[in-house]
Amino acid sequence: MFDITAQAADGSVVRIQTVTTLADGTTLTPSEAAAAARIQAASQSGDRLILVPKGTSLDSISQIIAKGTQAMKRIFFYATGRDIFSVTRLVEEKMSLKYILANHDLYVPPGDDAPVYYSASSISGLGKASRPASATCERYVVAEKNVSINMITEKVKGIDKAYFSISNCADCIEFNAGGMWEDKVLLNGLIQTWSDSKLAQRLMRQFQSAFKKNNFERIAYFWVGPEAYELLRQGGRLTRGTDAASSFDLQLPA
Known part of the structure; x- marks a missing residue:
């Protein structure tokens, strides 16, 4: 498990957080989804929240982070x-x-x-x-x-x-x-x-x-x-x- 917060060169904040999912491995549990929504609501424009399911392999983590930095959130x-x-x-x-x-x-x-x-x-x-x-x-x-x-x-x-x-x-x-x-x-x-x-x-x-x-x-x-x-x-x-x-x-x- 990890929770990483870093600042990009443009001043925006990137937060990478491990989360618990349902049996399908992708859908967040209700409590995790609610927590993610609260974090997103409190963040500034341009900041990014990237969620990584617990147990994800290192190769898959790299892919999730790459996808997350491209996703549009706000x-x-x-x-x-x-x-x-x-x-x-x-x-x-x-x-x-x-x-x-x-x-x-x-x-x-x-x-x-x-x-x-x-x-x-x-x-x-x-x-x-x-x-x-x-x-x-x-x-x-x-x-x-x-x-x-x-x-x-x-x-x-x-x-x-x-x-x-x-x-x-x-x-x-x-x-x-x-x-x-x-x-x-x-x-x-x-x-x-x-x-x-x-x-x-x-x-x-x-x-x-x-x-x-x-x-x-x-x-x-x-x-x-x-x-x-x-x-x-x-x-x-x-x-x-x-x-x-x-x-x-x-x-x-x-």
Whole structure:
């Protein structure tokens, strides 16, 4: 067993960690998947988490590390409602998707089921932030329609909880659109996965391709939609949260 953290020449962090898997040798146990998702969520843009199943041979470890350094794990962006719908429309032309609200108990009335949508255009309010910080806005587990996704069940303070999370689905990605908060501040969005699976990586590539085809500008490590760029050009604030320090605000290139 090992846990290695190293810093690449570009300043990004690469973490290589051994994990316990199910009998198939590739699927993470629920606890390991949840831990990987937490590490991924806490990491900075450009950082990479590479997971190595315990008992893997040295030759296979080298292959896993090589694959892991090539995998796409996070896409940060700024997008208005029209910006983001232009992206999801292109992706949905290529793939039949479903969007399931993650941790739905935080957003819907007690006892309600997690909403499931088969197009981003069906999600009411997408592109308008429901909370003043991107990290607390709604997140959706996104997968192809035929992918089976099991709920996570756990007991919290004596109460049984069941919810959806990407930590329980290797073939899924997580989609947080961010959006406009009170018509004053545009919060960043994030698409991410902890998984190197073919399906998860295909989803990541499709979204990145859609950003490019819809003329999103690349500023720092963010993709910036046409309307979002115009907002920035006119002096609007693009940031991760209304209470964030101004150092976190996106700036036009010099």
